[in-house]
Amino acid sequence: MGDELTHVDKQGHVGMVDVGSKQETGRKAVVRSVVRLASSTMHMLMKQALPKGDVLVTAKLAGIMAAKKTGELIPLCHPLFLSYVDVRFDVQQDENRIVVEAEARTTAATGVEMEALVAAQTACMTIYDMCKAVQRDIVIEDCRLVHKSGGRSGTYQA
Amino acid sequence: MGDELTHVDKQGHVGMVDVGSKQETGRKAVVRSVVRLASSTMHMLMKQALPKGDVLVTAKLAGIMAAKKTGELIPLCHPLFLSYVDVRFDVQQDENRIVVEAEARTTAATGVEMEALVAAQTACMTIYDMCKAVQRDIVIEDCRLVHKSGGRSGTYQA
Amino acid sequence: MGDELTHVDKQGHVGMVDVGSKQETGRKAVVRSVVRLASSTMHMLMKQALPKGDVLVTAKLAGIMAAKKTGELIPLCHPLFLSYVDVRFDVQQDENRIVVEAEARTTAATGVEMEALVAAQTACMTIYDMCKAVQRDIVIEDCRLVHKSGGRSGTYQA
Amino acid sequence: MGDELTHVDKQGHVGMVDVGSKQETGRKAVVRSVVRLASSTMHMLMKQALPKGDVLVTAKLAGIMAAKKTGELIPLCHPLFLSYVDVRFDVQQDENRIVVEAEARTTAATGVEMEALVAAQTACMTIYDMCKAVQRDIVIEDCRLVHKSGGRSGTYQA
Amino acid sequence: MGDELTHVDKQGHVGMVDVGSKQETGRKAVVRSVVRLASSTMHMLMKQALPKGDVLVTAKLAGIMAAKKTGELIPLCHPLFLSYVDVRFDVQQDENRIVVEAEARTTAATGVEMEALVAAQTACMTIYDMCKAVQRDIVIEDCRLVHKSGGRSGTYQA
Amino acid sequence: MGDELTHVDKQGHVGMVDVGSKQETGRKAVVRSVVRLASSTMHMLMKQALPKGDVLVTAKLAGIMAAKKTGELIPLCHPLFLSYVDVRFDVQQDENRIVVEAEARTTAATGVEMEALVAAQTACMTIYDMCKAVQRDIVIEDCRLVHKSGGRSGTYQA
Numbered sequence: 001m002g003d004e005l006t007h008v009d010k011q012g013h014v015g016m017v018d019v020g021s022k023q024e025t026g027r028k029a030v031v032r033s034v035v036r037l038a039s040s041t042m043h044m045l046m047k048q049a050l051p052k053g054d055v056l057v058t059a060k061l062a063g064i065m066a067a068k069k070t071g072e073l074i075p076l077c078h079p080l081f082l083s084y085v086d087v088r089f090d091v092q093q094d095e096n097r098i099v100v101e102a103e104a105r106t107t108a109a110t111g112v113e114m115e116a117l118v119a120a121q122t123a124c125m126t127i128y129d130m131c132k133a134v135q136r137d138i139v140i141e142d143c144r145l146v147h148k149s150g151g152r153s154g155t156y157q158a
Numbered sequence: 159m160g161d162e163l164t165h166v167d168k169q170g171h172v173g174m175v176d177v178g179s180k181q182e183t184g185r186k187a188v189v190r191s192v193v194r195l196a197s198s199t200m201h202m203l204m205k206q207a208l209p210k211g212d213v214l215v216t217a218k219l220a221g222i223m224a225a226k227k228t229g230e231l232i233p234l235c236h237p238l239f240l241s242y243v244d245v246r247f248d249v250q251q252d253e254n255r256i257v258v259e260a261e262a263r264t265t266a267a268t269g270v271e272m273e274a275l276v277a278a279q280t281a282c283m284t285i286y287d288m289c290k291a292v293q294r295d296i297v298i299e300d301c302r303l304v305h306k307s308g309g310r311s312g313t314y315q316a
Numbered sequence: 317m318g319d320e321l322t323h324v325d326k327q328g329h330v331g332m333v334d335v336g337s338k339q340e341t342g343r344k345a346v347v348r349s350v351v352r353l354a355s356s357t358m359h360m361l362m363k364q365a366l367p368k369g370d371v372l373v374t375a376k377l378a379g380i381m382a383a384k385k386t387g388e389l390i391p392l393c394h395p396l397f398l399s400y401v402d403v404r405f406d407v408q409q410d411e412n413r414i415v416v417e418a419e420a421r422t423t424a425a426t427g428v429e430m431e432a433l434v435a436a437q438t439a440c441m442t443i444y445d446m447c448k449a450v451q452r453d454i455v456i457e458d459c460r461l462v463h464k465s466g467g468r469s470g471t472y473q474a
Numbered sequence: 475m476g477d478e479l480t481h482v483d484k485q486g487h488v489g490m491v492d493v494g495s496k497q498e499t500g501r502k503a504v505v506r507s508v509v510r511l512a513s514s515t516m517h518m519l520m521k522q523a524l525p526k527g528d529v530l531v532t533a534k535l536a537g538i539m540a541a542k543k544t545g546e547l548i549p550l551c552h553p554l555f556l557s558y559v560d561v562r563f564d565v566q567q568d569e570n571r572i573v574v575e576a577e578a579r580t581t582a583a584t585g586v587e588m589e590a591l592v593a594a595q596t597a598c599m600t601i602y603d604m605c606k607a608v609q610r611d612i613v614i615e616d617c618r619l620v621h622k623s624g625g626r627s628g629t630y631q632a
Numbered sequence: 633m634g635d636e637l638t639h640v641d642k643q644g645h646v647g648m649v650d651v652g653s654k655q656e657t658g659r660k661a662v663v664r665s666v667v668r669l670a671s672s673t674m675h676m677l678m679k680q681a682l683p684k685g686d687v688l689v690t691a692k693l694a695g696i697m698a699a700k701k702t703g704e705l706i707p708l709c710h711p712l713f714l715s716y717v718d719v720r721f722d723v724q725q726d727e728n729r730i731v732v733e734a735e736a737r738t739t740a741a742t743g744v745e746m747e748a749l750v751a752a753q754t755a756c757m758t759i760y761d762m763c764k765a766v767q768r769d770i771v772i773e774d775c776r777l778v779h780k781s782g783g784r785s786g787t788y789q790a
Numbered sequence: 791m792g793d794e795l796t797h798v799d800k801q802g803h804v805g806m807v808d809v810g811s812k813q814e815t816g817r818k819a820v821v822r823s824v825v826r827l828a829s830s831t832m833h834m835l836m837k838q839a840l841p842k843g844d845v846l847v848t849a850k851l852a853g854i855m856a857a858k859k860t861g862e863l864i865p866l867c868h869p870l871f872l873s874y875v876d877v878r879f880d881v882q883q884d885e886n887r888i889v890v891e892a893e894a895r896t897t898a899a900t901g902v903e904m905e906a907l908v909a910a911q912t913a914c915m916t917i918y919d920m921c922k923a924v925q926r927d928i929v930i931e932d933c934r935l936v937h938k939s940g941g942r943s944g945t946y947q948a
Binding site: 487488489490491492493494545546549550552553554555582583 | 700717738
């Protein structure tokens with residue numbers, strides 16, 4: 001039956017990669033994303049005057065918790081153990097931007113880019129949620145991998 | 159207190175198996191299940207004319223994603239890392255049947271039969287969902303383990 | 317942009333049905349599925365001698381809890397409130413079969429067939445899990461809708 | 475005790491908005507986000523030559539499924555019923571961009587911006603996941619609300 | 633078949649209550665629970681000197697997010713919409729106790745005691761997690777319903 | 791950018807511990823918690839006369855299943871594999887108390903106290919849910935760690 005199954009699968013095919021033979025090594029990934037706010041929103045955020053309260057700590061916890069759900073959100077991602085997740089913020093008041101940097105680490109047979117990406121974007125979406133009562137045109141932009149190390153492909157630094 | 163606890167537990171007892179001393183080895187399981195459709199439904203499925211769209215790719219992704227939730231769905235199952243999950247289809251148009259075959263692989267202290275079973279049955283239920291607007295008497299049948307290897311008990315082939 | 321989006325969507329299209337204009341009414345669905353066991357397994361089940369303990373109560377709770385996750389498991393299903401879920405068993409010892417019957421009820425704009433189906437099949441998979449240590453060729457079969465009422469399409473009785 | 479509790483709460487305060495007195499009306503939101511790919515990646519995507527398979531259908535289903543998890547991902551979001559979620563793509567090959575547009579609809583006491591945002595960004599992250607084996611500098615950018623209607627605040631069109 | 637099913641069900645029976653005929657009204661519940669700490673731990677908590685950081689805001693967000701998962705955690709609970717969840721703290725430094733008060737509100741056919749209970753206990757467990765590196769004999773105690781209103785049974789005030 | 795990020799993070803800081811360099815060893819934790827009932831409720835529980843059915847088996851399964859969700863509920867907890875979870879009861883009828891004891895075991899780089907705690911408290915909350923129709927002043931109390939072994943810090947026995 002294998003052959004027919006393979007054949008049918010060619011129409012509209014999707015598939016997980018088998019990581020059974022990949023090496024379990026320490027792996028790390030860092031993703032950066034940016035939230036652009038109006039200056040009035042930035043002002044309220046810095047004064048902790050937004051209606052839902054402290055934006056950054058909520059975004060940080062949301063990002064960390066979402067990283068643990070990566071395998072649930074991204075269909076072809078492998079579930080994996082995370083030894084560390086962090087979400088950090090660089091609030092650039094003069095430019096009305098918050099740079100969100102998420103880092104994920106593991107010892108596993110597959111990388112943690114997606115975990116860092118989910119953490120960064122969920123933190124950004126939480127900032128959006130905490131600010132949306134006072135501003136409708138918030139933009140989340142420039143989300144990209146900035147560092148990846150461990151595994152066969154070596155270190156990548158953007 | 160241990161004794162009393164054990165005693166009470168004898169009434170209506172249920173319990174997880176301790177896999178702490180089992181061997182971490184490569185393990186694999188394959189489960190097969192069948193969806194029986196009316197010929198008119200099968201015809202619409204093949205023409206991609208069903209109201210919710212492409213049945214097989216949706217069923218395949220649903221099966222893969224559900225396998226990752228096995229420990230959440232089956233009360234006494236151990237959560238585990240999966241190195242690979244696949245769902246394949248053999249569309250037997252003449253017999254108005256779709257044979258769904260799900261495969262799960264891991265390196266762990268416990269087998270992956272339940273993960274393959276959850277993948278196969280969720281793929282079948284998704285086929286049901288995608289077709290139910292045009293047919294009410296769809297049947298899901300003949301779901302069984304067809305292969306299991308790795309671990310102490312050796313290889314099983316149905 | 318709408319047009320181009322629609323166009324692209326035609327390749328590999330899938331989509332949720334919009335139930336925004338459907339009527340909120342009382343709705344009910346009943347699904348039946350069957351687990352076929354060896355007589356020795358059935359004997360152990362009836363004596364509560366299986367290693368993981370009481371099979372039916374575990375399967376019942378697993379089915380009820382899974383029904384609440386239907387929207388998570390089936391990609392194009394709507395999440396909905398459930399006013400009632402039940403899973404019942406007819407243990408046919410002479411025929412070495414357990415008939416599993418799941419019922420779901422709601423007051424909503426969409427039906428509860430999928431919730432009853434998920435409850436029935438998850439209960440069957442849990443029976444499989446509780447018995448698999450003593451039998452490898454368990455079969456889950458003959459799963460079908462037996463009753464559906466409420467909503468525009470009227471009552472269906474198989 | 476209420477007073478002291480309120481007082482303590484002022485330090486590091488966060489809080490959900492009470493929507494108990496808001497009106498249940500039809501509500502809709504549309505969010506747009508963009509994935510920027512290398513031309514070689516775009517080429518492989520169009521030829522369905524990427525290792526994990528069909529990118530757009532996987533991203534679409536991931537977006538729809540993630541929208542249903544919005545209340546789980548965004549800490550202060552209300553869980554709500556969704557009557558419709560869609561994710562659409564405008565593949566702009568000449569500019570090596572995929573514009574992702576997500577729409578969410580409900581009849582509820584609170585808006586569905588966050589559901590549309592989660593759908594759009596999860597679809598983008600899934601495109602990233604499906605393409606990351608062949609390109610490391612994929613960018614997700616320009617994510618913003620483009621339409622919102624229903625509820626007290628009237629219609630917003632970007 | 634109904635009769636046999638009912639009969640079998642009497643052995644090891646469990647069951648959800650059918651709330652289909654209950655009234656949809658505004659409902660509210662408040663639960664209080666207490667975490668007892670050593671004075672040295674309390675001192676570190678107040679100085680924000682604990683290794684995992686700000687205890688109360690993390691506990692508050694954990695409680696709010698857990699309330700939304702009540703139907704997933706408590707097997708026979710109905711999933712429901714929540715219009716409001718809050719978690720408040722009364723830090724009683726002299727007595728080395730933190731009183732945690734959780735409130736849940738809804739408009740539904742069933743009460744929200746379990747949602748308030750899950751929020752309060754998850755907030756307490758999170759306080760435990762944030763402090764456990766410096767103290768092993770933390771106690772969570774005296775968890776009880778303090779207020780319940782809405783629904784047929786009238787207002788309860790402890 | 792690292793420095794600025796670190797700086798900002800000092801305001802409202804929270805963070806996961808990096809367990810990447812901790813030892814993978816066998817670890818075990820036992821937590822005990824108590825549910826105090828009225829004598830009439832205890833009487834109904836022992837006679838299995840409560841409206842939702844068999845309390846202890848439901849509470850046991852709920853506790854085991856919740857332990858597997860610990861990383862989802864407790865924001866800064868690491869997700870981990872569990873080799874064993876158990877929940878046991880000591881029904882002290884004369885004192886109208888049920889002592890709930892939960893045990894979790896793993897081979898991992900981090901301890902399983904939180905998994906045992908979540909199992910114990912969720913079992914207690916489920917007992918509360920099964921009994922609340924007949925009693926409103928149920929108390930959950932005296933929840934504490936009673937045993938912890940494995941890992942660098944040695945064995946703890948309360």
